[in-house]
Amino acid sequence: MGQKEDTIRIPFHDLRLTLARCLMSRGFSESRANQCAHIFAENSLVGVASHGLNRFPRFLEWIDRSWVNPAAGPERISTHGGIERWDGNLGPGPLNAQQCMGRAMTLSESTGIGCVALRNTNHWMRAGTYAWQAAEAGFLAICFTNTEPNLPPWGSDVPKLGNNPIAISIPRKNGRHVLYDGAMSQFSYGTLESAVAHQETLPVPGGFTKEGELTSDPAEIMSSQRALPMGFWKGSGLSLLLDLLATVLTSGKSTHQLGQQEAEYGVSQVFLAFSRSLVDAKSLQAIEDTLADLHSTQNAECRSVTYPGERQFQCRTDNLKHGVAVDAKIWNQVSKQLI
Amino acid sequence: MGQKEDTIRIPFHDLRLTLARCLMSRGFSESRANQCAHIFAENSLVGVASHGLNRFPRFLEWIDRSWVNPAAGPERISTHGGIERWDGNLGPGPLNAQQCMGRAMTLSESTGIGCVALRNTNHWMRAGTYAWQAAEAGFLAICFTNTEPNLPPWGSDVPKLGNNPIAISIPRKNGRHVLYDGAMSQFSYGTLESAVAHQETLPVPGGFTKEGELTSDPAEIMSSQRALPMGFWKGSGLSLLLDLLATVLTSGKSTHQLGQQEAEYGVSQVFLAFSRSLVDAKSLQAIEDTLADLHSTQNAECRSVTYPGERQFQCRTDNLKHGVAVDAKIWNQVSKQLI
Numbered sequence: 001m002g003q004k005e006d007t008i009r010i011p012f013h014d015l016r017l018t019l020a021r022c023l024m025s026r027g028f029s030e031s032r033a034n035q036c037a038h039i040f041a042e043n044s045l046v047g048v049a050s051h052g053l054n055r056f057p058r059f060l061e062w063i064d065r066s067w068v069n070p071a072a073g074p075e076r077i078s079t080h081g082g083i084e085r086w087d088g089n090l091g092p093g094p095l096n097a098q099q100c101m102g103r104a105m106t107l108s109e110s111t112g113i114g115c116v117a118l119r120n121t122n123h124w125m126r127a128g129t130y131a132w133q134a135a136e137a138g139f140l141a142i143c144f145t146n147t148e149p150n151l152p153p154w155g156s157d158v159p160k161l162g163n164n165p166i167a168i169s170i171p172r173k174n175g176r177h178v179l180y181d182g183a184m185s186q187f188s189y190g191t192l193e194s195a196v197a198h199q200e201t202l203p204v205p206g207g208f209t210k211e212g213e214l215t216s217d218p219a220e221i222m223s224s225q226r227a228l229p230m231g232f233w234k235g236s237g238l239s240l241l242l243d244l245l246a247t248v249l250t251s252g253k254s255t256h257q258l259g260q261q262e263a264e265y266g267v268s269q270v271f272l273a274f275s276r277s278l279v280d281a282k283s284l285q286a287i288e289d290t291l292a293d294l295h296s297t298q299n300a301e302c303r304s305v306t307y308p309g310e311r312q313f314q315c316r317t318d319n320l321k322h323g324v325a326v327d328a329k330i331w332n333q334v335s336k337q338l339i
Numbered sequence: 340m341g342q343k344e345d346t347i348r349i350p351f352h353d354l355r356l357t358l359a360r361c362l363m364s365r366g367f368s369e370s371r372a373n374q375c376a377h378i379f380a381e382n383s384l385v386g387v388a389s390h391g392l393n394r395f396p397r398f399l400e401w402i403d404r405s406w407v408n409p410a411a412g413p414e415r416i417s418t419h420g421g422i423e424r425w426d427g428n429l430g431p432g433p434l435n436a437q438q439c440m441g442r443a444m445t446l447s448e449s450t451g452i453g454c455v456a457l458r459n460t461n462h463w464m465r466a467g468t469y470a471w472q473a474a475e476a477g478f479l480a481i482c483f484t485n486t487e488p489n490l491p492p493w494g495s496d497v498p499k500l501g502n503n504p505i506a507i508s509i510p511r512k513n514g515r516h517v518l519y520d521g522a523m524s525q526f527s528y529g530t531l532e533s534a535v536a537h538q539e540t541l542p543v544p545g546g547f548t549k550e551g552e553l554t555s556d557p558a559e560i561m562s563s564q565r566a567l568p569m570g571f572w573k574g575s576g577l578s579l580l581l582d583l584l585a586t587v588l589t590s591g592k593s594t595h596q597l598g599q600q601e602a603e604y605g606v607s608q609v610f611l612a613f614s615r616s617l618v619d620a621k622s623l624q625a626i627e628d629t630l631a632d633l634h635s636t637q638n639a640e641c642r643s644v645t646y647p648g649e650r651q652f653q654c655r656t657d658n659l660k661h662g663v664a665v666d667a668k669i670w671n672q673v674s675k676q677l678i
Contacts, residue, residue, distance in 0.1 A: 080614055081451030082421040112420030113454050115613075140587060155644040158636040168580040170587065180580045182573050204571055230570025232543050234521050237647035241507040241519045244629060248479060248509065248622040249613060256632045257625070274454075274588065275419050283587040286596070290583060293595045297497040305494040308576035 009323030010331060016041040018335050019056060025337065026063050027070040032095060039094040043126045044324050047315035050190025051125040053326050057339045059092075059123075067265040068092055068122050074099055082111035085251060088121025090265060097124040097143070097269060098133060104271040105139050116271040119252025123147075123264065128181030128312070130271065131169035135177035140274040142168050146243045146255050148264035151185050152226050154236035157212065159225060162255040163188070164242040169309075173284055178291070179309030184239035185227045192218040192227070246270050348662030349670060355380040357674050358395060364676065365402050366409040371434060378433040382465045383663050386654035389529025390464040392665050396678045398431075398464075406604040407431055407461050413438055421450035424589060427460025429604060436463040436482070436608060437472060443612040444478050455610045458591025462486075462603065467520030467651070469610065470508035474516035479613040481507050485582045485594045487603035490524050491565050493575035496551065498564060501594040502527070503581040508648075512623055517630070518648030523578035524566045531557040531566070585609050 019037035024030060040059070044052030062068040072091035076084055084107065088096040100116040107114025124130065124145060134141030147162035163183035170178040187195075187206040195202060195218035205214040207221030207228045214228070221227055229235030247254040252268035291307055319325060333339050359376035363369060379398070383391030401407040411430035415423055423446065427435040439455040446453025463469065463484060473480030486501035502522035509517040526534075526545040534541060534557035544553040546560030546567045553567070560566055568574030586593040591607035630646055658664060672678050 079451075080616060081449060083451035083614065083617070108420075110420060111450060111452075112418075112422035113450075113452055113611075115452050117617075140584060142584075153633060153636075153644050156633075156636045160633055160636060168577075168584065170580065170583045178580065178583060180576045182570075182576065186570055186573070230573045231521075231525055232569075234525070234569045234574075237519045237521065238507075240629070240633070240646060241509065241517065244509045244517060244626055245479060245481075245507065247625050247629070248618055251617075251619070251621060254625050254629050256629045275422065277419060278422070278590075279587055280590070282590060286586050286593050287583055290579070290586070290593050290595045294492060294495075294499055294579070297492075297495045297499060305492050307579060 006328050007325045008328045008331065010326050011323050012041060012045055012320060015044060015053065015324050015326065019053075022056070022060065022334060022337060022339075023070070026060060029071075032070070032092075035098070036092055036094050039098065039125065039129055041324070043129065044326060045316050045319050046128075046312040047319070048126050048128075048312070049325075049327065050188065050194070053330055053334065054190070055125060056334055057330065060339055062122070062263075062265070065263070067263055074118060074121065082107055082113050083115040083117060083249070085249075086116055086118045088118050090120060090122060093122035093124040093267075094129065096121045097130050097271070100269070101130040101133050101141065101143060101271045101273070104141070104273040105134055105137060108139065108273040108275045112275045114273045115249070117246075117249035117251075118269045118271065119250035120266045121269055122267065124269065126181065127165040127167035128179050128309070131167035131181065132177060132179055134273050135169035135171040135179065136175075138171050138276040138279060140170060140279065142166070142272040143270060144242050144246060145269040146246045146253075146258070146267055148261075149255050149259040150189070150227070151229060151236075151239060153240070154229060154233040157208070157224075157226055160256070160259075161229070161236065161239040162243055162258070163227070164239045164246075164255070166242060170287060171279060172287060176313050177309060178287070178307050179312065181308070182230070184229055184235045184242070186230045186235070187218075187227065189222075189227070192222055196222060345667050346664045347667045347670065349665050350662050351380060351384055351659060354383060354392065354663050354665065358392075361395070361399065361673060361676060361678075362409070365399060368410075371409070371431075374437070375431055375433050378437065378464065378468055380663070382468065383665060384655050384658050385467075385651040386658070387465050387467075387651070388664075388666065389527065389533070392669055392673065393529070394464060395673060396669065399678055401461070401602075401604070404602070406602055413457060413460065421446055421452050422454040422456060422588070425455055425457045427457050429459060429461060432461035432463040432606075433468065435460045436469050436610070439608070440469040440472050440480065440482060440610045440612070443480070443610040444473055444476060447478065447612040447614045451614045453612045454588070456585075456588035456590075457608045457610065458589035459605045460608055461606065463608065465520065466504040466506035467508075467518050467648070470506035470520065471516060471518055473612050474508035474510040474518065475514075477510050477615040477618060479509060479618065481505070481611040482609060483581050483585060484608040485585045485592075485597070485606055487600075488594050488598040489528070489566070490568060490575075490578060492579070493568060493572040496547070496565055499595070499598075500568070500575065500578040501582055501597070502566070503578045503585075503594070505581060509626060510618060511626060515652050516648060517626070517646050518651065520647070521569070523568055523574045523581070525569045525574070526557075526566065528561075528566070531561055535561060
């Protein structure tokens with residue numbers, strides 16, 4: 001969590017209020033502005049600025065281009081038992097997603113497993129937001145989204161796949177939930193951009209050079225646009241399957257169809273929640289035993305072993321105490337409403 | 340699909356009959372022996388001998404040790420709307436899994452999404468068997484299992500995670516379904532063993548040396564027992580989440596608990612099926628468009644681009660025509676009932 005030179009710390013409350021003010025100036029109602037700003041601010045709070053403050057100017061641009069409709073919300077199209085299909089009406093992705101995960105949770109209370117398949121929505125920023133939302137209420141949850149084509153399939157140099165992030169959450173009694181949140185690429189473009197800016201080398205190969213050689217140089221990958229699927233052919237395959245699942249379940253747009261547009265809007269997302277009644281005392285104990293076992297070991301090179309979501313929680317605690325670490329330049333632009 | 344020197348070809352029918360005969364000699368009824376033998380033979384047929392004929396002697400050993408009960412089948416423990424919990428009673432993993440995927444499919448017809456959480460079952464051999472079963476009947480499906488600890492988490496050299504395979508299927512009208520089937524390790528131990536036997540180097544790093552260096556030498560990895568999670572920290576995290584999902588949903592054993600036994604038996608598995616009514620003509624077309632787009636490209640190095648499951652289908656066709664490629668030594672043992 002070392003601070004970069006161009007990083008300053010802002011109280012969470014100030015960050016959220018500032019973002020909400022910007023959103024109101026773009027046509028959001030006060031309550032929707034607050035709700036949406038909270039999600040962006042929370043993303044920076046847990047250390048994912050690439051989908052928090054840093055992404056906020058682009059979110060406003062999408063509104064200005066009418067690709068995101070601030071006033072639109074999702075509506076239910078059809079019901080199939082524990083599955084519902086909803087249309088996002090190109091509303092703000094974070095608000096649509098939050099509502100649909102909430103609906104999946106409610107559904108699961110009566111149907112055991114609830115699934116909302118949401119088409120025609122927009123970028124939800126951080127997948128983990130919605131799985132965490134479910135964990136906070138005691139649910140196991142899974143959610144995933146497709147994206148525009150941005151990842152070459154294994155064996156190709158043309159970006160035909162999305163990086164299609166998925167999040168999975170396991171609730172814990174102490175609130176330090178287990179939260180997996182990851183795209184199908186080894187590194188996000190946000191991470192690559194940040195590594196270039198700070199002249200860092202990637203810890204493992206993250207893509208190909210223009211000549212088709214694996215490389216850990218983020219600038220080479222930004223230049224070739226050939227990011228590496230996680231696990232090589234494995235992430236490539238999983239990405240395709242998540243896209244097809246999302247496309248069929250929502251009856252919405254596939255990554256291939258999104259690639260035929262001028263920009264990424266109208267994506268397809270799936271929200272799954274499992275009834276809280278399944279998370280009994282025995283299960284909660286099994287979760288704790290597994291995490292304790294995981295923590296009991298570290299390797300010969302003395303790296304620490306953490307569970308998914310653990311570092312984000314630590315970052316959140318740190319940022320709440322000391323202020324949210326933000327990029328000074330972007331903060332300056334946003335807080336002065338220069339965008 | 341090049342044949343190795345010690346490989347011979349056996350008609351599928353002969354392979355299946357021979358395996359069934361072995362199973363009947365171990366206490367299987369004729370119909371259950373035929374059903375179970377079909378699954379093993381089919382695994383070899385599609386080119387996954389590590390979970391077909393090659394694994395068969397170990398399956399018989401598990402029966403002889405009373406870790407698998409040939410006569411036991413799964414029974415329903417509780418119902419929660421679209422989710423049911425079943426107990427496998429330590430019956431044969433492939434038969435338990437086939438029945439539970441069938442039940443998830445039936446459930447989904449009334450509940451939109453059906454989930455069977457099966458505890459106390461046994462190794463199902465190939466995850467893809469059950470997702471394919473669903474695809475053949477027109478369902479989208481997901482299934483996953485936990486395993487004994489066999490994979491060090493990222494940052495550790497102690498195998499605390501399972502490799503926890505998952506399979507996802509998307510049905511196609513022409514029967515050449517899309518089928519993802521993969522463990523959370525970059526390579527299975529079956530693949531590593533095969534690479535050692537044929538003195539092959541892995542195409543990408545697959546684990547660590549005893550000194551903690553990444554290596555593509557399969558013998559080094561077999562020696563260190565430090566296989567690499569796919570996508571490094573990503574597969575490590577996903578593996579943990581799949582285990583916790585399986586443990587909580589089934590109220591069954593976790594990987595950690597399986598590791599406290601003398602062998603791997605009584606694992607936890609989850610079967611999800613989505614109603615066929617969601618797979619409409621529009622969706623089927625979107626699937627075809629995506630696959631055609633994927634096939635339209637190959638990279639500068641001229642590798643072919645395939646979708647998950649495509650090569651297995653080609654292998655199946657080839658093996659049906661020319662006979663199933665089997666390891667001559669293992670075939671000799673099994674066909675003479677020397678095991």
